[in-house]
Amino acid sequence: MRNFFSLTIICLSFLIIGLFLSLSNNLQFLARQLSENLAVVFFLEKDLSPAARTNVLERIRSSPPVEQVRFVSPEDALKRFRERFPQLQDVVSDLGTNPFPASVEVVLKDKTASSPDTLQFMNSLRDFPGVEDVQFNRDWVEKMKSLSRLARAVGYFLGGILILASFFTISNVIRLNVFARRNEIEILRFVGATNTFIRMPFVIEGMALGILGSLLSLALIYGVIRVFPLYLGASLGALQDIVNFRFLTLGQSLSLVFGGALMGLLGSLSSLSRFLKI
Amino acid sequence: MRNFFSLTIICLSFLIIGLFLSLSNNLQFLARQLSENLAVVFFLEKDLSPAARTNVLERIRSSPPVEQVRFVSPEDALKRFRERFPQLQDVVSDLGTNPFPASVEVVLKDKTASSPDTLQFMNSLRDFPGVEDVQFNRDWVEKMKSLSRLARAVGYFLGGILILASFFTISNVIRLNVFARRNEIEILRFVGATNTFIRMPFVIEGMALGILGSLLSLALIYGVIRVFPLYLGASLGALQDIVNFRFLTLGQSLSLVFGGALMGLLGSLSSLSRFLKI
Amino acid sequence: MIELYHVWKQYQKPSWALSDITLQVKKAEFCFVTGPSGSGKTTLLKTLFRELYPTHGQIIIAGKNIQRIPSSKIYELRRQMGIVFQDFRLIFHKRVFENVGLPLEVVGLPRKELRRKVFNALRMVNLHHKIWEFPSGLSYGEQQRVAIARAVVNNPSIILADEPTGNLDTELAFEIIALFREINRQGATVIICTHDKEIIRRFADRAVFLHSGKLIGKETF
Amino acid sequence: MIELYHVWKQYQKPSWALSDITLQVKKAEFCFVTGPSGSGKTTLLKTLFRELYPTHGQIIIAGKNIQRIPSSKIYELRRQMGIVFQDFRLIFHKRVFENVGLPLEVVGLPRKELRRKVFNALRMVNLHHKIWEFPSGLSYGEQQRVAIARAVVNNPSIILADEPTGNLDTELAFEIIALFREINRQGATVIICTHDKEIIRRFADRAVFLHSGKLIGKETF
Ligand SMILES: Nc1ncnc2c1ncn2[C@@H]1O[C@H](COP(=O)(O)OP(=O)(O)OP(=O)(O)O)[C@@H](O)[C@H]1O
Numbered sequence: 001m002r003n004f005f006s007l008t009i010i011c012l013s014f015l016i017i018g019l020f021l022s023l024s025n026n027l028q029f030l031a032r033q034l035s036e037n038l039a040v041v042f043f044l045e046k047d048l049s050p051a052a053r054t055n056v057l058e059r060i061r062s063s064p065p066v067e068q069v070r071f072v073s074p075e076d077a078l079k080r081f082r083e084r085f086p087q088l089q090d091v092v093s094d095l096g097t098n099p100f101p102a103s104v105e106v107v108l109k110d111k112t113a114s115s116p117d118t119l120q121f122m123n124s125l126r127d128f129p130g131v132e133d134v135q136f137n138r139d140w141v142e143k144m145k146s147l148s149r150l151a152r153a154v155g156y157f158l159g160g161i162l163i164l165a166s167f168f169t170i171s172n173v174i175r176l177n178v179f180a181r182r183n184e185i186e187i188l189r190f191v192g193a194t195n196t197f198i199r200m201p202f203v204i205e206g207m208a209l210g211i212l213g214s215l216l217s218l219a220l221i222y223g224v225i226r227v228f229p230l231y232l233g234a235s236l237g238a239l240q241d242i243v244n245f246r247f248l249t250l251g252q253s254l255s256l257v258f259g260g261a262l263m264g265l266l267g268s269l270s271s272l273s274r275f276l277k278i
Numbered sequence: 279m280r281n282f283f284s285l286t287i288i289c290l291s292f293l294i295i296g297l298f299l300s301l302s303n304n305l306q307f308l309a310r311q312l313s314e315n316l317a318v319v320f321f322l323e324k325d326l327s328p329a330a331r332t333n334v335l336e337r338i339r340s341s342p343p344v345e346q347v348r349f350v351s352p353e354d355a356l357k358r359f360r361e362r363f364p365q366l367q368d369v370v371s372d373l374g375t376n377p378f379p380a381s382v383e384v385v386l387k388d389k390t391a392s393s394p395d396t397l398q399f400m401n402s403l404r405d406f407p408g409v410e411d412v413q414f415n416r417d418w419v420e421k422m423k424s425l426s427r428l429a430r431a432v433g434y435f436l437g438g439i440l441i442l443a444s445f446f447t448i449s450n451v452i453r454l455n456v457f458a459r460r461n462e463i464e465i466l467r468f469v470g471a472t473n474t475f476i477r478m479p480f481v482i483e484g485m486a487l488g489i490l491g492s493l494l495s496l497a498l499i500y501g502v503i504r505v506f507p508l509y510l511g512a513s514l515g516a517l518q519d520i521v522n523f524r525f526l527t528l529g530q531s532l533s534l535v536f537g538g539a540l541m542g543l544l545g546s547l548s549s550l551s552r553f554l555k556i
Numbered sequence: 557m558i559e560l561y562h563v564w565k566q567y568q569k570p571s572w573a574l575s576d577i578t579l580q581v582k583k584a585e586f587c588f589v590t591g592p593s594g595s596g597k598t599t600l601l602k603t604l605f606r607e608l609y610p611t612h613g614q615i616i617i618a619g620k621n622i623q624r625i626p627s628s629k630i631y632e633l634r635r636q637m638g639i640v641f642q643d644f645r646l647i648f649h650k651r652v653f654e655n656v657g658l659p660l661e662v663v664g665l666p667r668k669e670l671r672r673k674v675f676n677a678l679r680m681v682n683l684h685h686k687i688w689e690f691p692s693g694l695s696y697g698e699q700q701r702v703a704i705a706r707a708v709v710n711n712p713s714i715i716l717a718d719e720p721t722g723n724l725d726t727e728l729a730f731e732i733i734a735l736f737r738e739i740n741r742q743g744a745t746v747i748i749c750t751h752d753k754e755i756i757r758r759f760a761d762r763a764v765f766l767h768s769g770k771l772i773g774k775e776t777f
Numbered sequence: 778m779i780e781l782y783h784v785w786k787q788y789q790k791p792s793w794a795l796s797d798i799t800l801q802v803k804k805a806e807f808c809f810v811t812g813p814s815g816s817g818k819t820t821l822l823k824t825l826f827r828e829l830y831p832t833h834g835q836i837i838i839a840g841k842n843i844q845r846i847p848s849s850k851i852y853e854l855r856r857q858m859g860i861v862f863q864d865f866r867l868i869f870h871k872r873v874f875e876n877v878g879l880p881l882e883v884v885g886l887p888r889k890e891l892r893r894k895v896f897n898a899l900r901m902v903n904l905h906h907k908i909w910e911f912p913s914g915l916s917y918g919e920q921q922r923v924a925i926a927r928a929v930v931n932n933p934s935i936i937l938a939d940e941p942t943g944n945l946d947t948e949l950a951f952e953i954i955a956l957f958r959e960i961n962r963q964g965a966t967v968i969i970c971t972h973d974k975e976i977i978r979r980f981a982d983r984a985v986f987l988h989s990g991k992l993i994g995k996e997t998f
Pocket residue numbers: 567568573591592593594595596597598599600642913914915916917918919944
């Protein structure tokens with residue numbers, strides 16, 4: 001009964017840590033997807049020769065923070081404008097000519113999307129011959145930066161609290177286990193058992209509890225991640241493609257199990273020491 | 279020692295529930311803010327008389343799902359267009375006339391922002407004399423709908439798991455407490471104590487544990503919510519105004535404490551019953 | 557007062573801890589139960605205050621079939637009894653005073669009278685100087701005397717004592733049995749399990765002898 | 778073999794549980810310790826296997842000052858000893874067999890020999906038929922005999938027995954003491970605390986008498 005209880009608590013603790021890790025994995029993934037959508041647009045000069053245009057394109061494509069480059073011809077731009085603002089159709093057809101300049105849309109590498117390097121690089125490109133203007137939503141970049149900072153901060157903060165709480169809980173559960181068997185420990189010492197002999201079963205028990213608890217929690221997390229999207233079902237709607245639930249990485253899973261074992265080991269050893277005195 | 283441990287576990291359980299509640303409060307608040315930004319635009323016919331225009335405006339303003347109405351004259355629209363698309367300045371000035379129609383921007387009441395009622399109402403307005411076209415980003419509405427559904431689903435799912443886990447944990451802690459004192463219960467029965475006499479201290483202890491644990495967790499949550507933004511500090515940046523951390527409502531706090539007391543009561547009574555047999 | 561009719565008790569399958577015990581103990585009788593280790597003395601006593609239900613048979617105490625008493629009403633039976641357990645059953649996180657006062661506290665005796673009675677009971681077992689100790693700070697003989705004081709503190713009409721002198725020296729043991737004798741003279745029915753032949757020789761009106769759960773001798777002295 | 782020099786022990790401030798005990802027990806001696814309840818017999822014994830440290834004084838066993846042994850090496854002392862505790866100290870979730878086998882298991886005796894020795898020890902205390910029971914399924918006398926079997930199972934050179942016959946009937950008690958006597962004849966030093974005058978009269982080579990922690994009589998029979 002007591003061991004069952006300990007196992008449950010340990011499993012719950014790891015479940016919470018694991019769910020949290022998985023959530024942060026998903027958030028990170030989401031952030032990456034969002035920052036992939038962060039496009040920078042270079043408006044080219046109207047009277048640029050095709051050679052110069054290729055030159056500029058190459059120049060942009062070869063810059064370190066650039067991941068992907070797409071050329072948008074004035075015709076494409078017009079088509080897009082018509083789709084986006086159907087009420088303004090008349091305006092554009094009245095013009096007779098196409099007022100849109102050619103542009104280059106650039107997708108930045110996720111990691112550098114909001115780094116000062118990138119910003120500086122982009123600003124320098126503004127002065128590059130053939131580029132008339134560089135547009136990218138500074139506000140948007142700022143928001144992305146804040147969001148990722150916020151996510152990380154929430155992560156460290158809550159994660160820290162949870163991990164501390166779990167450590168505390170688990171080591172206390174093991175301490176309680178040892179405490180409940182202090183008479184047995186005493187008797188073993190009185191019949192001449194060495195300290196190693198006494199420690200061994202507790203250490204094994206503690207580590208087994210830790211490992212079993214963490215494995216169980218991994219299984220539960222896996223179950224939740226498999227079942228949860230099904231439960232959400234159609235209600236996800238437009239977000240279906242963005243919210244792609246992913247399991248913990250192998251490294252994370254392993255360190256969870258390893259953490260469980262270590263906690264069991266340390267918990268047992270530290271709780272035992274005070275009963276090995278008399 | 280055992281009571282201290284119980285208290286910690288109960289407090290942690292409530293801490294997690296409470297943090298979760300507070301998170302969901304914040305999310306709800308965020309969702310409301312976002313849906314307040316959800317504007318519907320009615321484009322008015324170009325040759326509408328001021329009287330007819332006022333009529334249409336009144337008609338829109340008095341509709342149930344409408345929260346706020348703003349009239350945008352063609353001049354305002356042009357100014358805004360110029361600000362938003364500086365590269366197209368030439369195009370517009372080339373035109374000589376203002377191509378933009380007058381429009382009415384409508385902010386919807388948050389709760390009905392994505393309800394089918396609203397959608398239907400808006401579509402019906404399309405045929406209203408004086409209104410040439412109704413525009414509102416169906417996609418955006420869809421996304422908001424999905425997001426709020428997602429948030430709610432995550433809420434029910436994780437919240438359910440956590441509350442179940444906490445219930446289980448707390449009732450087990452109390453069961454363990456009772457179990458540890460089963461000898462005392464037995465002795466009390468042998469010296470002629472009535473069941474009520476035996477139950478009383480356990481019930482009081484259980485309820486005290488529950489109440490104390492929940493109060494402690496409320497204090498901790500309060501602390502976290504006060505300290506957390508300070509810790510984030512400047513890194514919040516552009517999100518500062520959106521992410522406005524708020525404490526649990528009074529009702530939520532009270533039901534947390536009440537839940538703690540109830541759990542303590544039920545846990546004690548149910549754990550006791552099997553020791554009151556012999 | 558206490559009547560057993562064909563009482564059998566089995567813990568585990570093949571062997572019977574009590575077989576076909578029929579025994580009457582009259583009001584204000586002073587009765588010893590003796591027999592070798594494992595013969596069923598403790599089992600017999602436990603059936604009397606319903607820690608155990610007999611497998612077969614009837615137990616009538618003060619005219620009532622005690623198996624029929626619902627467990628929420630069993631306190632009425634136990635309030636008439638003073639029980640000394642072979643393993644004392646003291647509450648270790650409560651002081652001697654509180655342990656002895658327990659049977660008075662559960663009936664809601666006023667504090668002052670409770671204190672007087674507890675002190676008297678402890679003085680009778682020669683332990684009033686340890687009144688504020690915890691049981692863990694006592695020797696085994698002292699713990700046993702606390703258990704005895706608790707059993708006699710509320711003037712019960714029935715005393716069931718299981719090996720009450722096992723951890724006491726002869727002089728003290730005699731004193732304790734003399735104390736039970738005194739309470740018995742005031743009208744209480746007393747049943748004592750003991751191994752001590754000396755005590756039986758000196759004090760017994762009547763002793764019953766158990767062997768492997770069977771009643772093999774009823775002697776009246 | 779066992780020498781105590783001016784041993785004092787105080788649990789709580791005013792009173793001394795042991796005062797100025799000086800005592801030598803020679804190798805292969807058979808010594809009883811007696812005295813009224815609460816006189817310090819258990820305390821004396823506990824200092825010998827270092828459950829307690831004396832407040833003052835020296836205890837030398839087999840030429841070693843036992844207070845000086847580090848607690849990680851204390852098992853070497855205890856492996857020479859067989860201890861019967863007044864409260865038995867059995868492990869209740871282990872069977873009688875495992876309880877008795879404990880002192881052999883901790884030295885890593887082969888399974889087969891362990892089984893033989895455990896069975897022999899249990900037969901000596903007349904309990905081999907309960908070998909696969911749990912202690913909770915035994916009467917108190919039976920539990921006490923399990924504790925005795927555990928103390929003698931590894932042929933210790935020192936036996937310390939605290940009230941080993943308190944829950945046993947006279948015949949069985951005599952058998953148990955005779956068993957200790959036999960082990961003593963084979964060379965073991967035996968110290969037994971007891972209240973039972975009859976036992977001392979029949980078996981004692983030597984008895985020391987304690988009163989309120991003082992050694993007030995050393996008799997050699
Ligand atoms: N809880 C139990 N489960 C199984 N068997 C039991 C239990 N309690 C006692 N026994 C067995 O029942 C028999 C009688 O036990 P009981 O405790 O009544 O003996 P006793 O006369 O009190 O002995 P002692 O003088 O040693 O205390 C013994 O053989 C014992 O092993």
